[in-house]
Amino acid sequence: MFNESFQTPLIRRIAIVGSGLSGLTAGIILQEQGHDVSVFEKSRGPGGRLAAKRVSGGSADIGAQYFTARNPDFLPFLRKYAGEESFETWQGRFGFRDSSGEWSSFPEEPRYVGTPRMTAITRALSAHVNVVAETRVGKMTRNDSEWALEDVNGNPLGHFDQVIITAPPAQSRDLLADSGLAELASHLDDPVERVLPCWAVAIHFEQTPWSHHEGMRTDHPVLYWVANNSSKPGREDSGQWWVLHGDPEWTKQNVDTPAEQAAARLIDAFREVTGFDDEPDEVVTHRWLYARSEGGDQPGHLWFSEDGIGIAGDWLSGGRVEGAFNSACSLIRTMVPDS
Ligand SMILES: Cc1cc2nc3c(=O)[nH]c(=O)nc-3n(C[C@H](O)[C@H](O)[C@H](O)COP(=O)(O)OP(=O)(O)OC[C@H]3O[C@@H](n4cnc5c(N)ncnc54)[C@H](O)[C@@H]3O)c2cc1C
Structure with a gap:
């Protein structure tokens, strides 16, 4: 798929909205094929949900915890x-x-993490x-056979x-609807309902709580999930950073709860599960409005050939990090059938 020997007959100017793993994968493959690619990202840096938050002494993976291959x-x-040095197996x-x-134990299979943090992978890919960066695409307007893109301020x-x-x-869906593409946007009505939010908390202890x-x-x-972030390879934390993820349904019901209260409830739940009573000495909280997608059709990608618009992302292919990669590859196989 990303074979350097591939020759494409036509150089296209391609805009990619989003620099998570699916956007970067699509961008790299298309660029290798000789296309002229620009990736627009609303946040300060690339990575999307492969995210890490700075915490004292290092960083904590606040989004995706590990990935399969x-x-x-x-x-x-x-x-x-991304380079060999940007990821490692989490033993x-x-x-x-x-x-x-x-x-019970999870099934035996290699689980990988970015080193020294999840974003090392997407930073290297980018x-x-x-x-x-810092450019939120707000609207696409069709002029003859090309798309004019503008940011949310009309630039x-x-x-x-x-x-x-x-x-x-x-x-x-918002981007498609704001671009007057209501029919295309309607394809996303069901997927929108299937994405659940997640309260995430990183907490620090001097000693091991579990x-x-x-x-x-x-x-x-x-x-929903508890991880010893400091046990991942390449982290050199003093003390122990742990990451807690809220149950998706509980988060949905508490999505507007103030961050401090949501964190306190998660920490209480952590105590109930582990029996470890110490107060964490630092707490960092993050709310994911769009965390994981469950069920529904998983066609791999959406490609509207007459409009020249493709849609890729984890939610079209299993809802995980590897799904984001698979979705981007699947879209490009359809857009550029000989690749
Ligand atoms: C709490 C949590 C835990 C998870 N745990 C795991 C796990 O353990 N294992 C696993 O495999 N997966 C996990 N996942 C899922 C995994 O993170 C995702 O599947 C994957 O990172 C999605 O990549 P993506 O490129 O499809 O989307 P994203 O990473 O969401 O990328 C989309 C990008 O688009 C940008 N964007 C959005 N709108 C615009 C706009 N209008 N203009 C410009 N940019 C825009 C966003 O800022 C974002 O950077 C987890 C996710 C969360 C949130």
Whole structure:
């Protein structure tokens, strides 16, 4: 797919909305094929939900916790464009508590993390493609056979032959609707409903609060996932940073709860699960409005050939980091059939 020997007959100007893993993957492959690619990102840096927050002494992965690489093309792609040093296997004990209250192990398979933080991967990938940061694409207007893009303040962003949108479904739908593309936007109505939010908290302790697992899925109604962030390779934290993710349904019901209260509830739930009573000495909270997508159709990508608009993202292919890669590859196979 990202074979350098591929020759494309036509150079296209392609805009990509979003610099998460799906946007960067699409951008790199298309650029390798000789196209003229610009990636627009509303945030300060690339990465999207492969995110880390600065905390004292280092950083904590506040979004995706680890990724799998079942697609044999994924690791070679990362090695080539992000570099061997940007990710490593997370050797840990991963478990979940079943309905009988017993702990069971996750299936054996390699789990990878960015080193020294998740964003190391997307930062390295972004060096291969032109990423225009702090630029939220607000509207696309069709002029003859090209798209004129503008940001949310009406500033022009250029003219393009094709546009790939990789934002989460709600943001993709808004962009299509604000561009007068109501029919295209309606394809996203169902996916928008399937994306759930997530309250995330990073907490710091001087000593280990739980020594049985490095990552665990709990059966607590408030707490979905707990990870010892400091146990990931390449982290050199003093003390221990742990990451807690709220249950998606609980987060949905508490999405407007003030951050401090949401964090306190998650920390209480952590105490109930682990029995560890100490107060964390630092707490960093983040609310994901669009965290994970569940169920629904997973066609891999959407491609509207007459409009020259493609849509890719994790939610079209399994809802995970590897799904974001798979979705971008699947879209490009359709846009450029011989690749
Ligand atoms: C709390 C949490 C835990 C997770 N845990 C895991 C896990 O353990 N394992 C796993 O595999 N996956 C996990 N995931 C899912 C994983 O993070 C995603 O599947 C993956 O990162 C999605 O990549 P993406 O490129 O499709 O989308 P994103 O990373 O969301 O990228 C979309 C980008 O588009 C940008 N954008 C949006 N609108 C615009 C606009 N109008 N103009 C410009 N830019 C725009 C956004 O800022 C963002 O950077 C988790 C996610 C969360 C939030």
